[in-house]
Amino acid sequence: MQNLVMELREKRILTRDGFREILTTDKYDSSLFKSADEIRQSVYGKDVYIRGLIEFTNYCKNDCYYCGIRCSNKNAVRYRLTKEDILECCREGYELGFRTFVLQGGEDPYFTDERICDIVGSIRKEFPDCAITLSIGEKSYESYLAYYNAGANRFLLRHETAESDHYNKLHPECMKLEARKKCLFDLKKIGYQVGSGFMIGSPFQTIDNIISDLEFLHELQPDMIGIGPYIVHKETPFKEYESGSVEMTVKLIAILRHMFPYALIPATTALGTLHPEGREMGLRAGANVVMPNLSPRAYRKLYDLYENKLSTGEEAAQSRAALEKKVEAAGYRVVTAIGNVKR
Numbered sequence: 001m002q003n004l005v006m007e008l009r010e011k012r013i014l015t016r017d018g019f020r021e022i023l024t025t026d027k028y029d030s031s032l033f034k035s036a037d038e039i040r041q042s043v044y045g046k047d048v049y050i051r052g053l054i055e056f057t058n059y060c061k062n063d064c065y066y067c068g069i070r071c072s073n074k075n076a077v078r079y080r081l082t083k084e085d086i087l088e089c090c091r092e093g094y095e096l097g098f099r100t101f102v103l104q105g106g107e108d109p110y111f112t113d114e115r116i117c118d119i120v121g122s123i124r125k126e127f128p129d130c131a132i133t134l135s136i137g138e139k140s141y142e143s144y145l146a147y148y149n150a151g152a153n154r155f156l157l158r159h160e161t162a163e164s165d166h167y168n169k170l171h172p173e174c175m176k177l178e179a180r181k182k183c184l185f186d187l188k189k190i191g192y193q194v195g196s197g198f199m200i201g202s203p204f205q206t207i208d209n210i211i212s213d214l215e216f217l218h219e220l221q222p223d224m225i226g227i228g229p230y231i232v233h234k235e236t237p238f239k240e241y242e243s244g245s246v247e248m249t250v251k252l253i254a255i256l257r258h259m260f261p262y263a264l265i266p267a268t269t270a271l272g273t274l275h276p277e278g279r280e281m282g283l284r285a286g287a288n289v290v291m292p293n294l295s296p297r298a299y300r301k302l303y304d305l306y307e308n309k310l311s312t313g314e315e316a317a318q319s320r321a322a323l324e325k326k327v328e329a330a331g332y333r334v335v336t337a338i339g340n341v342k343r
């Protein structure tokens, strides 16, 4: 194992067999985590960046089989924020020290390019010193370009899984892996800082699928990588499947830190949801970002991608002091810097 860790550190990639060995060994080996932490500290020190997450609509035209806000979930209570609501969230976030706002939502046709550009442009004007991150799904090159020109800097779009066979088991036929990958390369070409990622333990996922995810990320060279365990939601066709593993997620964070020393890697809400120490475990394995919730309180529970999704305690933007304590206890420190990628 130690030899593999050294090889991964040196080459930033392994053979499929090498990855398989690291991923399947059930012996806990601290060398992977120790090495990941060294790499992270050599690039980013002990800094942990905070991003204010604004979940601005849970309407979605897509029907991803794993997701609680899929259009077929007729029991979901839908909401959308107005531009003024969103700006209010940003104002509150700015006061709390956030310098990145992440606008995430379902693929909601109400938010036309014109409306997105209007929202992005208004945030850009009022908060010139902040980064604007969008996470609003698959769009055309022209649309992405328009948002960029309106002032957006970063875009999060997880590829979800990098093999078509598996992708097709998680999505209806009208959704295609190739289309999603094209979006990611379009975003890079335009000049966004691009984030991708995948779920760990989604139904039908194999170790080989995960290795393909790592290989795809190696090809993409993203600036940000979000991974989290799949978590069951009872209003989906996957309600009988089990949630993913916290240990596997943490191990993958450590592997990703070796592959992408400069990447911004969040300790995700899903990780914190499945394990009370999940966030801290993620940070110790190489993660350097946390994304507390900045949405208006009344709507937080409604953006339920999966069951029991955390939005209170340290996951609430308003609890920054509590979050700082936790991060410090894990050995790191929250910073309010804008936190661009250090390539």
Ligand code: SAH
Pocket: 066, 067, 068, 104, 105, 106, 107, 135, 136, 137, 138, 156, 157, 158, 160, 198, 199, 228, 229, 230, 231, 232, 233, 270, 305, 306
């Ligand atoms: N519409 C946007 C945002 C999707 S929600 C887009 O298409 O990118 C953000 C992420 O939540 C998804 O990319 C997916 O990886 C994750 N997610 C959705 N359902 C989930 C579940 N049941 N468990 C864990 N993560 C989930």
